[in-house]
Amino acid sequence: MANTACFMIVARNDIPIYEAEVGSAAKREDAAQLHQFILHAALDVVQDLAWTTSAMFLKSVDRFNDLVVSVYVTAVFKMLVCFFLNLTTHTRLMLLHDSRNEDGIKSFFQEVHELYIKILLNPLYLPGSRITSTHFDTKVRALARKYL
Amino acid sequence: MIGVGKMKLYSNVLDKPLSKGKQEVSLSAFAFLFSELVQYNQTQVDNIAELERRLEDAGYAVGARVLELLCNREKGNRRETRLLGILSFVHSTVWKVLFGKVADSLEKGTEHEDEYMISEKELLVNRFISSPKDMGTFNCGAFVAGIVKGVLDNAGFPAVVTAHFVPIEGQQRPRTTILIKFADEVNACPYLLLYFILFSSTKLSGNDLILTHVP
Numbered sequence: 560m561a562n563t564a565c566f567m568i569v570a571r572n573d574i575p576i577y578e579a580e581v582g583s584a585a586k587r588e589d590a591a592q593l594h595q596f597i598l599h600a601a602l603d604v605v606q607d608l609a610w611t612t613s614a615m616f617l618k619s620v621d622r623f624n625d626l627v628v629s630v631y632v633t634a635v636f637k638m639l640v641c642f643f644l645n646l647t648t649h650t651r652l653m654l655l656h657d658s659r660n661e662d663g664i665k666s667f668f669q670e671v672h673e674l675y676i677k678i679l680l681n682p683l684y685l686p687g688s689r690i691t692s693t694h695f696d697t698k699v700r701a702l703a704r705k706y707l
Numbered sequence: 708m709i710g711v712g713k714m715k716l717y718s719n720v721l722d723k724p725l726s727k728g729k730q731e732v733s734l735s736a737f738a739f740l741f742s743e744l745v746q747y748n749q750t751q752v753d754n755i756a757e758l759e760r761r762l763e764d765a766g767y768a769v770g771a772r773v774l775e776l777l778c779n780r781e782k783g784n785r786r787e788t789r790l791l792g793i794l795s796f797v798h799s800t801v802w803k804v805l806f807g808k809v810a811d812s813l814e815k816g817t818e819h820e821d822e823y824m825i826s827e828k829e830l831l832v833n834r835f836i837s838s839p840k841d842m843g844t845f846n847c848g849a850f851v852a853g854i855v856k857g858v859l860d861n862a863g864f865p866a867v868v869t870a871h872f873v874p875i876e877g878q879q880r881p882r883t884t885i886l887i888k889f890a891d892e893v894n895a896c897p898y899l900l901l902y903f904i905l906f907s908s909t910k911l912s913g914n915d916l917i918l919t920h921v922p
Binding site for chain 1: 719720721768771776778788
């Protein structure tokens with residue numbers, strides 16, 4: 560069981576469309592902001608790695624003290640042309656955690672990915688907008704308790 | 708459907724399994740729906756170009772979702788990172804799932820480097836549609852062009868996709884060709900990516916450095 564874990568779904572343009580603290584420890588005041596900051600900082604590394612492999616699960620891409628960031632990249636993708644450099648941004652599922660349970664994390668990502676696809680299939684859902692469904696929230700937290 | 712067994716009723720769509728389910732939808736139902744879609748858009752616009760653009764936008768939304776869904780179902784969560792890979796994905800997998808068969812042919816354009824064409828003897832969406840003479844070269848295949856554009860755009864290969872009628876001798880009805888013209892970034896991407904990886908390798912540890920040298 561991880562003590563601290565922060566899960567975030569980041570869409571194109573680096574805008575988070577869903578975030579949740581799924582750790583089992585008591586939350587500190589500043590912990591939430593720190594976790595989000597670390598996750599945002601890891602976005603650059605993800606962009607490099609995403610094009611080098613056709614797999615979706617990118618394992619751990621960054622470390623901060625003893626917290627590890629793992630990332631899972633989905634197929635939906637948007638290119639940003641910035642000056643002379645191409646910045647490619649997939650929809651990313653990012654998890655900040657301190658456990659070493661790789662298989663559990665991979666299964667967690669796969670299940671949340673399926674939930675995300677079901678949300679995406681809704682024709683009235685605009686891709687890249689915030690996910691506001693409480694049912695989705697409940698399910699993600701249940702999955703986190705199960706796998707993390 | 709007597710004797711199949713009771714279908715489990717799910718209270719929320721998120722609980723429903725994402726499995727294949729029923730693959731087929733009634734063609735006549737789709738034809739009615741599509742004709743209503745075209746007629747509705749006809750009342751909203753003044754000219755043909757606008758109508759084509761609206762059909763394309765409708766197809767774009769479908770394409771985005773089809774890409775994500777098919778990557779999950781058919782390819783076991785492996786993304787496409789190569790141009791030819793994504794083109795053959797569209798040509799075979801997407802066509803098979805949407806229309807029940809692979810597209811007739813995939814060709815590379817001879818005039819320009821980044822043009823490709825997918826041809827079909829008769830598009831499924833056009834089967835029950837006839838255009839009056841005063842609409843000129845309007846093609847309801849713009850919907851399918853929108854689907855292809857949605858798939859390519861969301862996979863990271865921006866392109867301009869259009870549908871054209873190509874008359875063939877010996878056949879009454881013209882063939883339909885989907886013309887795909889990739890944006891400039893698509894050709895440049897692999898080189899810039901290589902540049903980016905090599906020069907950003909200072910961020911990574913010693914072990915990771917070995918990995919990045921395999922293009």
